[in-house]
Amino acid sequence: MNPTRLFVLGALARHGAMYGHQIRRDARVDRAELWSEVRPGSLYGALHRMEAEGLIEPVRTEQDGQLPARTVYAITEEGRRELRTLRTEAFGEVGLRPDPVDLALAMSDELDEDTLRGFIEDRRRMLAAQAAQFDHLGERAWPDQTVADDLIVEHARLRIQAELAWHDLLLDQIEKLRTVSAHRHGGDTQPGRGRVVPEGGR
């Protein structure tokens, strides 16, 4: 689907002609970084390829004082068609994108329970901090905030709540394992002691 292209075409369609660095800045200012990531390499690469494909075209070059000159791009009619296509594709991508933490957790046999709990507690703290940021972002957080922006913020809020709930559940489970292994602290070797995942293989 290509999020970078969608982001660039969308920015040009919404704000009119822009140059590369301006797109980066707006992504920071409008908090668009919440729902996209624009790194310089990807951004300029996409601009050059899309120019070659005729989706955008350079309209002029400006220079501000003695700062480096910059190339201003505008979206073409073909670019607008591509924008609609990419948007439809994006709406069609429904599945949950894989979260690295699931992968990490699956690879965490041979990891002692204290270290694991440490990781999860750290994550929970960071999530709580992010949640606070979003709540603080309740009303009129930045200029030109549209209804769509509100909905996107609400999306982030709901997603973070779900993450927090899951982390609490994780910590519960780890605690449960701990107390079980503490109670029968005798010379047993049977069930996963201090391990969330039994070390048995295939």
Next chain:
Amino acid sequence: MNPTRLFVLGALARHGAMYGHQIRRDARVDRAELWSEVRPGSLYGALHRMEAEGLIEPVRTEQDGQLPARTVYAITEEGRRELRTLRTEAFGEVGLRPDPVDLALAMSDELDEDTLRGFIEDRRRMLAAQAAQFDHLGERAWPDQTVADDLIVEHARLRIQAELAWHDLLLDQIEKLRTVSAHRHGGDTQPGRGRVVPEGGR
């Protein structure tokens, strides 16, 4: 962080030496595709690069009947170190990964409300289907299911619930806009009629 490397190293550490296609198959069988995506190109590319770096090493080549020969790789001691590093990095990645739908929504001015509602309703249907799959996956869904696997499934469940809730909220908002514009169907031009996003720019 590189999920592909983490996945491959984790598989080799858990199941012992494996060849490329076997890793793909296990990813399907163990439902690991729920929390990772292993495409052939990425997989074999990673295998070759990691061999060159000494994280894994070919231990033998097998041949099953007249099927193509295959190279079996084992993880090295250095590979195990790298595995621990990657896992720690994965635990450290806390933010919400951007969801393309947010991008699509942000680019959806000039999109009439009926089309938009159609997109969201389609998404909601697909999400509900996925949610049903996960609920159906409640107990003992596949062999060798560990506690960690259970937690990962629970993670997916919670995330999908959050998505469903947000989609319902979206549909509510769209419906609200519709009834408002239907009531004052006179000659008004003021507020966003049939548009979720007012078309005003910067």
Next chain:
DNA sequence: GGCTTAGTTGTCAAATTTGAGTACTCGTGT
């Protein structure tokens, strides 16, 4: 002035991903 820090506007090689394709073999129906 002279220094440091931050911002501007990108470029570039290397790593990685994508998506299709190759060249087989196996099982199953007809």
Next chain:
DNA sequence: ACACGAGTACTCAAATTTGACAACTAAGCC
């Protein structure tokens, strides 16, 4: 006996991303 869909095991070019760096300017500070 032969086609045909599915599986095996992997390759490859092209697209894309990553992350560091280049080469400057601007703005404060003492």
